[in-house]
Amino acid sequence: MLGILIGIAAVILTAGLGLGSQQQVGAQISALGSNLLIVSPGSTTSTAGIRGGFGSASTLTTADAAALASKVAAPDIGAVAGVKTTSLSLTNGSTNWTTSVVGTSESWLTVRSRTLAGGRFITAADNADQAPVAVIGSSTATQLYGSTDAVGQTFTANGIEFTVVGVLATAGSDSTTNLDDQAIVPISTEANRLVGGTSKNSVSTIYIQAASAGQLSAADQEATSLLLQLHNISASSSADFTISSQEALLSTATSVSKTLTVLLTGIAALSLLVGGIGVMNIMLVSVSERTREIGLRKALGAPPGAIRRQFLVEATILGLAGGLLGAALGIAGAKVLPHFISTVLVVSPLAVGGSIAIAVAIGVIFGVYPAARAARLAPIDALRSE
Amino acid sequence: MHAAPTSAPRGVGVGDPTDSVPVIDLHGVAKIYATGALSVRALDGVTLRIDEGEYVAIMGPSGSGKSTLMHIIGCLDVLSEGAYHLAGEDVSELDEVDLAQIRNRRIGFVFQQFHLLPSLTAWKNVELPMIYAGLSKGARRAKAIEALRRVGLDDRVDHKPGELSGGQQQRVAVARALVGDPALILADEPTGNLDSTATEDALGLFDELHDQGRTIVLITHELEVAERARRIVRVRDGRITSDSAHPDVGRDLVPVGARPGAHQAGAGT
Structure with a gap:
């Protein structure tokens, strides 16, 4: 869950940095004048x-x-x-x-x-x-x-x-x-x-x-x-003169920010993967800790599907919680970071909503295996475990 | 007094001596555990019939196969050979999902370790089987509280298991077993974790349920517990070695000799 938290925060900050540098470049261009050609001697x-x-x-x-x-x-x-x-x-x-x-x-x-x-x-x-x-x-x-x-x-x-x-x-x-x-x-x-x-x-x-x-x-x-x-x-x-346009400037600026964005996205993706495995681990531990509960529920008539659903819902809630906390951390980071480095961070609702959706999806994807394991447990073995 | 079986009789066991459908009808049941080349017959040709309203104790030392028998009766495990009809329903061929439904509708379990969920209050524990039966929340709460009232715990509905004594916890477990109105209450060493006062308390509760016409099967290795039942079935080496009415049992029981699978009459050991 910490991994998801960090991953989502990184996604929001990355998207914020990318958007921010785009806006900065846009602002510089409008500061220089739009549709501008610059003729320099030499x-x-x-x-x-x-x-x-x-x-x-x-x-x-x-x-x-x-x-x-x-x-x-x-x-x-x-x-x-x-x-x-x-x-x-x-x-x-x-x-x-x-x-x-x-x-x-x-x-x-x-x-x-x-x-x-x-x-x-x-x-x-x-x-x-x-x-x-x-x-x-x-x-x-x-x-x-x-x-x-x-x-x-x-x-x-x-x-x-x-x-x-x-x-x-x-x-x-x-x-x-x-x-x-x-x-x-x-x-x-x-x-x-x-x-x-x-x-x-x-x-x-x-x-x-x-x-x-x-x-x-x-x-x-x-x-x-x-x-x-x-x-x-x-x-x-x-x-004996040079004509330069904003385009050249712009493409340099965007290629730099693109490289940065790709790099940060990679880091974010990695931490999301780690976070997903973390969720799976939590769920597997939860399955083995609650073997008796699963056995009891099965003995009382829970079909395998109900057990699977229960654990999937729990994994989804874990993912959602990680996503929400990560989003909060990311938004807080976007507020604090510009005070330390001279950069503009723009938090977009799309990035926040999208990354929370990713976190939930991770919860579901990495919850499937533990949930299937829980559903497969034989009730008698599960009841006997201590 | 006896409630009619909820499903129409069908496929009843051979040699049915009465008009009513037996709650448990095992015929030539075997359970074989195969590990590699070695195969162990945990149950070996068990034929047993238990009628509605009976109070039966299944006794046997550890390794006798009584636990396997309990798992088969409780639909927690599938049998290898033979046939099993539970309240008229053939359960020998059912898959996992259907067995879960059978357990939910037909059997109320009482376990040695109570198996209450510690995070849930008494009534929430009692409501569990009804969640899987698909009852509405309002109906579940009403029935759970009614079941707790029947076991004398109506003032403890919002207590968690940790706040209850062992005897009270087992009463909650009994309420949970009762709540779905099952054909059979299956108790696996229900007094194994209780002191003598709580044991007496729990056995008194089973007596009451028996008087109300409930069918109870109690698995135990303690003779004084088994003696509270009206009929004692002894198991050893995967076979039924004796099946006898308790000496004090009144005339309301079907004669033991009429039962298939009653190989030997009289108390064993």
Whole structure:
């Protein structure tokens, strides 16, 4: 019964871990933006070496981003946001805070699937005017302005005074960066007034949102051919950019969680088997301890079927009890475990109900043999036993 | 006073001297235990007839075959040769399931070790045979309490065996034997585990049941217990060596000599 208990708890935790990691991956993907393609500058293959940051090697430009946004050249692309990131110190009076300043266009909000907590986002007009406006993340707002409303406040960066026009809603963090700690400014403002120099028109990343999930691979092909054409490269193998999609990320994440799930399921299955044998043992001991009772019941007129039923019912109750306790343990574990390891556990009613059903089935299956043995006992021998 | 047999008479034993169907009718019964090449005839050609309302003691030393005879009579074991009719029903050819039903309906057992289930209260112990007879819970409880009343334990219905004396436990066992209204009460050394007071108590109870017209077969090796019966059958080496009416028995019994299987008259030993 302890085995069943542990087995069922393991099944519930395993299912919870699997579901949890699936939800985590799903959450990360929606945090990055749905139907997203990421165009990065640089090497075509991983062995070709990584080119220097913002210098002559920066191969993606604001012009590339503008071309990709063309509905004629790339009909499967829904929205495009070129991003130029730089790290700057923002100053508000005596307070300062260093964060990544992201220069982009008005479509960034949809492409990255973000929402605003207050104010407005940067507009096409802001970009045309190289306006000194910024939309900041919630953490950045707290660092610079404390609890006061950030919208309408100002900060200074590189000697230019920016007005905060909006605050982003909280999004947490993806694997590498805090999504709540950044300042979004018009890309033209950043290129011309914050960075300047020869690389002012280069972008660090272009985010492309496909028009729909089904158009993702078409959008990928259109973006590749368009960029090759713009960069005057004939062979796709020598492309000076990389397009990656969420799919690749997703498949890696799911394959890892699948391996984990298979492993844990194996452990759970083993402990259920051990638990089943445990139930059989308990029942066999019970049969031999209660030989006299069986003999008496048979002498009083119990047919073999009635004895078999009695022991099967007892084994089923054992399995059910083990299953219920295991489910309780599993649910408790799912509540406690996330406090110790950074993982999400989701207890699904299906896993709980299913594993209790498994426990009952184990009780029945491993109860059959002891029950048959009890039913076969000859009443006289059984009555004589001590 | 005597209750009519519950089933119609059929296939009654040969040489039936009376109109009524005998409760037990064994004819040429043998039980052979074969272990490898060796075979032991535990019973060897036993013919015995016990009529309704009789109070019979089966006596014999250990190894005499009296236990085997008791198992055959109690339908706990199948016979190897011969024929056995219990209350008119041929039970020689029945399988395990049918034998279980026969035991349930026809025989009330009283054992030496009482064989009460320690976790159940008195009335729950008494109700056991009726569970297998398929009676409703309400009917079972009413009948169990009635049976306990008949053995004088109506104030102990909710006591567990551990809370009762040995004599009281055996009374519960007797109530359990009575409850299904069986054709035969079969008591296997019922006083073997009782002190002399409780023995007297239990034998008094059997006397009462006999007076009520119950058929009682009592297996014992104690002469003073056997002497309470109206007829004593002695068994040795798998055969009946004597079958006699008790000297004090009144005229209400069928003469012993008229019985098949009564090889020798008079008290043995």
